Amino acid sequence: xxxxxxxxxxxxxxxxxxxxxxxxxxxxxxxxxxxxxxxxxxxxxxxxxxxxxxxxxxxxxxxxxxxxxxxxxxxxxxxxxxxxxxxxxxxxxxxxxxxxxxxxxxxxxxxxxxxxxxxxxxxxxxxxxxxxxxxxxxxxxxxxxxxxxxxxxxxxxxxxxxxxxxxxxxxxxxxxxxxxxxxxxxxxxxxxxxxxxxxxxxxxxxxxxxxxxxxxxxxxxxxxxxxxxxxxxxxxxxxxxxxxx
Amino acid sequence: xxxxxxxxxxxxxxxxxxxxxxxxxxxxxxxxxxxxxxxxxxxxxxxxxxxxxxxxxxxxxxxxxxxxxxxxxxxxxxxxxxxxxxxxxxxxxxxxxxxxxxxxxxxxxxxxxxxxxxxxxxxxxxxxxxxxxxxxxxxxxxxxxxxxxxxxxxxxxxxxxxxxxxxxxxxxxxxxxxxxxxxxxxxxxxxxxxxxxxxxxxxxxxxxxxxxxxxxxxxxxxxxxxxxxxxxxxxxxxxxxxxxx
Amino acid sequence: xxxxxxxxxxxxxxxxxxxxxxxxxxxxxxxxxxxxxxxxxxxxxxxxxxxxxxxxxxxxxxxxxxxxxxxxxxxxxxxxxxxxxxxxxxxxxxxxxxxxxxxxxxxxxxxxxxxxxxxxxxxxxxxxxxxxxxxxxxxxxxxxxxxxxxxxxxxxxxxxxxxxxxxxxxxxxxxxxxxxxxxxxxxxxxxxxxxxxxxxxxxxxxxxxxxxxxxxxxxxxxxxxxxxxxxxxxxxxxxxxxxxx
Amino acid sequence: xxxxxxxxxxxxxxxxxxxxxxxxxxxxxxxxxxxxxxxxxxxxxxxxxxxxxxxxxxxxxxxxxxxxxxxxxxxxxxxxxxxxxxxxxxxxxxxxxxxxxxxxxxxxxxxxxxxxxxxxxxxxxxxxxxxxxxxxxxxxxxxxxxxxxxxxxxxxxxxxxxxxxxxxxxxxxxxxxxxxxxxxxxxxxxxxxxxxxxxxxxxxxxxxxxxxxxxxxxxxxxxxxxxxxxxxxxxxxxxxxxxxx
Numbered sequence: 001x002x003x004x005x006x007x008x009x010x011x012x013x014x015x016x017x018x019x020x021x022x023x024x025x026x027x028x029x030x031x032x033x034x035x036x037x038x039x040x041x042x043x044x045x046x047x048x049x050x051x052x053x054x055x056x057x058x059x060x061x062x063x064x065x066x067x068x069x070x071x072x073x074x075x076x077x078x079x080x081x082x083x084x085x086x087x088x089x090x091x092x093x094x095x096x097x098x099x100x101x102x103x104x105x106x107x108x109x110x111x112x113x114x115x116x117x118x119x120x121x122x123x124x125x126x127x128x129x130x131x132x133x134x135x136x137x138x139x140x141x142x143x144x145x146x147x148x149x150x151x152x153x154x155x156x157x158x159x160x161x162x163x164x165x166x167x168x169x170x171x172x173x174x175x176x177x178x179x180x181x182x183x184x185x186x187x188x189x190x191x192x193x194x195x196x197x198x199x200x201x202x203x204x205x206x207x208x209x210x211x212x213x214x215x216x217x218x219x220x221x222x223x224x225x226x227x228x229x230x231x232x233x234x235x236x237x238x239x240x241x242x243x244x245x
Numbered sequence: 246x247x248x249x250x251x252x253x254x255x256x257x258x259x260x261x262x263x264x265x266x267x268x269x270x271x272x273x274x275x276x277x278x279x280x281x282x283x284x285x286x287x288x289x290x291x292x293x294x295x296x297x298x299x300x301x302x303x304x305x306x307x308x309x310x311x312x313x314x315x316x317x318x319x320x321x322x323x324x325x326x327x328x329x330x331x332x333x334x335x336x337x338x339x340x341x342x343x344x345x346x347x348x349x350x351x352x353x354x355x356x357x358x359x360x361x362x363x364x365x366x367x368x369x370x371x372x373x374x375x376x377x378x379x380x381x382x383x384x385x386x387x388x389x390x391x392x393x394x395x396x397x398x399x400x401x402x403x404x405x406x407x408x409x410x411x412x413x414x415x416x417x418x419x420x421x422x423x424x425x426x427x428x429x430x431x432x433x434x435x436x437x438x439x440x441x442x443x444x445x446x447x448x449x450x451x452x453x454x455x456x457x458x459x460x461x462x463x464x465x466x467x468x469x470x471x472x473x474x475x476x477x478x479x480x481x482x483x484x485x486x487x488x489x490x
Numbered sequence: 491x492x493x494x495x496x497x498x499x500x501x502x503x504x505x506x507x508x509x510x511x512x513x514x515x516x517x518x519x520x521x522x523x524x525x526x527x528x529x530x531x532x533x534x535x536x537x538x539x540x541x542x543x544x545x546x547x548x549x550x551x552x553x554x555x556x557x558x559x560x561x562x563x564x565x566x567x568x569x570x571x572x573x574x575x576x577x578x579x580x581x582x583x584x585x586x587x588x589x590x591x592x593x594x595x596x597x598x599x600x601x602x603x604x605x606x607x608x609x610x611x612x613x614x615x616x617x618x619x620x621x622x623x624x625x626x627x628x629x630x631x632x633x634x635x636x637x638x639x640x641x642x643x644x645x646x647x648x649x650x651x652x653x654x655x656x657x658x659x660x661x662x663x664x665x666x667x668x669x670x671x672x673x674x675x676x677x678x679x680x681x682x683x684x685x686x687x688x689x690x691x692x693x694x695x696x697x698x699x700x701x702x703x704x705x706x707x708x709x710x711x712x713x714x715x716x717x718x719x720x721x722x723x724x725x726x727x728x729x730x731x732x733x734x735x
Numbered sequence: 736x737x738x739x740x741x742x743x744x745x746x747x748x749x750x751x752x753x754x755x756x757x758x759x760x761x762x763x764x765x766x767x768x769x770x771x772x773x774x775x776x777x778x779x780x781x782x783x784x785x786x787x788x789x790x791x792x793x794x795x796x797x798x799x800x801x802x803x804x805x806x807x808x809x810x811x812x813x814x815x816x817x818x819x820x821x822x823x824x825x826x827x828x829x830x831x832x833x834x835x836x837x838x839x840x841x842x843x844x845x846x847x848x849x850x851x852x853x854x855x856x857x858x859x860x861x862x863x864x865x866x867x868x869x870x871x872x873x874x875x876x877x878x879x880x881x882x883x884x885x886x887x888x889x890x891x892x893x894x895x896x897x898x899x900x901x902x903x904x905x906x907x908x909x910x911x912x913x914x915x916x917x918x919x920x921x922x923x924x925x926x927x928x929x930x931x932x933x934x935x936x937x938x939x940x941x942x943x944x945x946x947x948x949x950x951x952x953x954x955x956x957x958x959x960x961x962x963x964x965x966x967x968x969x970x971x972x973x974x975x976x977x978x979x980x
Contacts, residue, residue: 001738003736020787021787023787026783026788026952049761052755053795053797056736059794059795062788165447172435172441187428190428195417198445199443200431200441202440202442202487213763213797214795215761217761217764227482230475234475246493246508248492248493265546268538269538271543273703274707293513293515294515297491297510297511298552301510301549302550304550305543305546305547305550305704306702457551458552458730458735462517462518662932663930670925673918673925677918680915685907686935687935688934689933690934692932692976717972717976720969724965
């Protein structure tokens, strides 16, 4: 694996690439699916809990992965700055597909919370779009703007037939991002005839990320959320079907 | 285990009880949770694939289980006949809780397709309601009435704060019962503040039941749907949390 | 399902049959695999924790199941009395294959602890043998006789090419039946060229049975052993491969 | 993550380090468990299928990982050259524990096939030993020497009370490394009173590695071996218990 940190156009914005080695022994993987990882943090910060651990999880499934640290904070996070960051990142992945051994038909993006909003924005309003999207407890509606650094558009309104197949996971009892956000996005996908999968768990904290021992440091939090950890294998299975590898 | 077939009031309607043995070695289970199993079949028949195999699956989790074969066919299936059957069945379970070793705080019901409609009707309009409900690819909306033996009410309209916690599983590509049915019911639960969990898989046939080798006789159907089989353990985990045992 | 309790020849010995209904909707299962369940209890009793719950677990996988309550207690348990009980039970299953809808090429037996000894004895010394055997923390060696009601032969010495494919699961830290018992039986199977699968977990109590909430009443015992519960699905997958259904 | 390739003393021998980033958000992981990955290849080569993909799998569990490419080929692979390489690698990990954020009480090693032999040698004969060992279809006995580049000692003979807790996984039908190798090593661990866990699957090819789509390029091979892929989660759970994190 080679890692590389690339500065993107906006100040302080970076793309960290994790590029797996190629090998004649695994010839199916000379060109790999890509996963653009978009952490959450209310457009105020980019949470480490939703960054490298997620990249590693998808690396273990054969993906070349890319963590985007996008424009954050009041002012900088004003829409569409973060969207421009995500577009630039995805464009860079596609443009460097030979160098980075990417199968451009298998470029996915995953976002968490505010990063889920950005991932959904990329999927709907993006000048370039991923071929599959994963949204984890995503912010979708403008009504969530109160807890974010800057106002955001309701991205469900931009879903159409060009939006990629989407996987959604969230917790109903999330006290931070109401489950209504996931439900409205699923509605929009359904109306547009876009393939989707959605797992809404009854219990679980906001920000559960992979819901394993890596991201929960307190034993009681770990035990409360561990049932959620299955979402990752569900997602990996869905991606395998969606990308047909 | 003792099994018993009881004739209910309406003609041809039966309740089959599967009552597990008690044992001093498993003292937690002297009074067991109950599961009322309501198979599907478009109100035209009661599918065996969604009857005893489901009862056995919950028996393996410690439940006493009851399969309801309700009023079916044009005329007989006219609402509220099937609802009356379900109410009678649930009432019988509660009234016989001593004889059948039932914990009346842990009475659940599960319904599939048209049986999901009946289970949701019981959960919302029932004179007696289960303490938890499981809906598998349920018919919810009156618009689905065209493929049923008789017209049905849109049961989502009857959801309120007395509706029990509900687990929903379905497949988006179901060509028989549109996924809209699950989505509308989840909306209603959300608006009423009722706890729910919902798993919408991207792929899978209508009528997948347990999605294992027991219910799919053709190898290709089995392989196409096997990824869905995980819903049962997700459901069992949700019930364990919901009923706190 | 029909249940039936049959008295076998020896005093107090019974076979409880759990026969699933047939259905045209599940035509693959008109003739079902059979599972003879042999509980443990040191040849002093037959543990309920390893009886009906196990029968239900295999019923949920489509098996017709049979719980054997064999000769127990000093004197009655003297070898080969229990073996004769097991032979009689298995013979009865085969002889009633039409009535009980059994596929006689798919007759399996499962035994726990002392019942594992009996199951292994049936697999090696039986006048009639199952087509597959499952041994859970089995007693194998005569050295274990001290904790049993009567002395027993070392059944590993009787393994030969006619012994059926065997699945073994046990815990290394079992303080009651040393893991040596499982290891010696696996050796014998290997030497005889008999197919086997063996899962030895590091941690877990003797008598873990299904290792789920059904068989562990105390929360702390449940939590300590829950990681073992995966053995059942491993076993079911092995049986599906072994019996090719 | 930072990656680094370090040349060790013997010619052509390298250690590739994969060091995860630290974060205040995941304070439990400031000092991480380490996994030294030792690929197989008959002491003739180091298989890529058992190198980086394995490192990524453990990275996804929060480990800092290290792939050892040891002395191979006739002459160079003569014992104890490869053992010296492994000792040097493990010593380097411990000596750089501050720089590499390693918890020196949680240093594990995993080896596959011939790499399993080397891992077992390190666990028994090593001047420095890991705190836990994972052996995948390991070569153990000198009798396997015929298919290796150089003769090897029977490492089971060196097991004693200083050998670390060990996890073993293999396939009985492995036509390359007889299952006897795993069984003899388990015997030695048992006799020495060393904690172990062992999963012997009935079916599966030699060299199954993670047994997933990453390491099996042919669909039919993937499908034949996919049931084995569960070993990794079993191993991760065992490590979590063994290292108590």
